[in-house]
Amino acid sequence: MGHGIASMLLVALGGALGGISRYAVSNFMAQLLGKAFPWGTLIVNASGAFLAGGLLGYYGMPGAQPLWLFTIVGLLGGYTTVSSFSLQTIELWQGGQAMRAALNIAATLVLGLAMVILGWLLTKELQ
Amino acid sequence: MSWQAYMAVGIGSGFGSMLRYGISLASLAALGGYLPWATLLVNVLGSGIIGWVAATASRFPSGKLAHWQPLLMAGFCGGFTTFSLFSLETLHLVQQGLPGLALLYVLISLPLWLLAAWLGERMALSRSPS
Numbered sequence: 001m002g003h004g005i006a007s008m009l010l011v012a013l014g015g016a017l018g019g020i021s022r023y024a025v026s027n028f029m030a031q032l033l034g035k036a037f038p039w040g041t042l043i044v045n046a047s048g049a050f051l052a053g054g055l056l057g058y059y060g061m062p063g064a065q066p067l068w069l070f071t072i073v074g075l076l077g078g079y080t081t082v083s084s085f086s087l088q089t090i091e092l093w094q095g096g097q098a099m100r101a102a103l104n105i106a107a108t109l110v111l112g113l114a115m116v117i118l119g120w121l122l123t124k125e126l127q
Numbered sequence: 128m129s130w131q132a133y134m135a136v137g138i139g140s141g142f143g144s145m146l147r148y149g150i151s152l153a154s155l156a157a158l159g160g161y162l163p164w165a166t167l168l169v170n171v172l173g174s175g176i177i178g179w180v181a182a183t184a185s186r187f188p189s190g191k192l193a194h195w196q197p198l199l200m201a202g203f204c205g206g207f208t209t210f211s212l213f214s215l216e217t218l219h220l221v222q223q224g225l226p227g228l229a230l231l232y233v234l235i236s237l238p239l240w241l242l243a244a245w246l247g248e249r250m251a252l253s254r255s256p257s
Binding site for chain 2 (some may be wrong): 020045080
């Protein structure tokens with residue numbers, strides 16, 4: 001199972017680097033725009049979806065190649081997050097900010113799906 | 128933010144990502160690849176865990192869990208859950224000519240993520256103080 005362990009380590013390394021990048025971006029955005037709205041998570045997820053779409057357009061859906069494991073499963077999988085999105089959305093809602101919670105849901109879904117398509121189309125065109 | 132916090136996030140996220148990959152392999156073997164069950168599962172589980180950790184840490188601010196918050200929340204839960212794979216899978220379903228299934232995937236995922244985070248929070252808050 002040497003190959004399996006190598007795959008696991010590639011994913012772990014990518015995931016660690018992706019998580020650190022996410023933490024840096026969300027801290028930076030919180031400093032820049034404040035904590036009233038989870039800008040950091042939104043930007044992380046939108047940009048991560050864009051990059052993932054771009055890589056899909058470039059590589060196709062290969063599944064288990066080392067580069068795919070490192071970049072898509074590891075790096076971008078660790079960079080983007082659903083848990084923070086869920087927590088921040090219910091915190092907005094519980095804090096009496098139902099409008100902002102709804103806006104966060106809509107922006108995340110619309111921007112996320114638009115970005116993955118945009119990234120995919122761009123690299124498709126380039127090839 | 129301290130470099131220790133960044134280290135902790137990196138370690139937690141690397142471990143969470145590896146576990147997510149392991150679950151995706153197991154799910155592919157057990158359930159097949161028709162619907163992205165593994166991603167749905169990790170995103171729901173991760174949302175539940177982050178809700179539980181956040182509520183417990185705010186309840187016991189000087190407790191052990193609060194101390195490990197960066198490792199557990201931004202680290203483990205952040206790396207374990209994934210938005211990029213969720214959007215890739217949605218796009219992939221559309222490209223396979225299954226737009227209805229793609230819509231279903233989105234409409235199932237979103238409420239389950241939020242419900243899980245809320246339930247995790249509830250569980251932490253309803254636990255009697257020890």
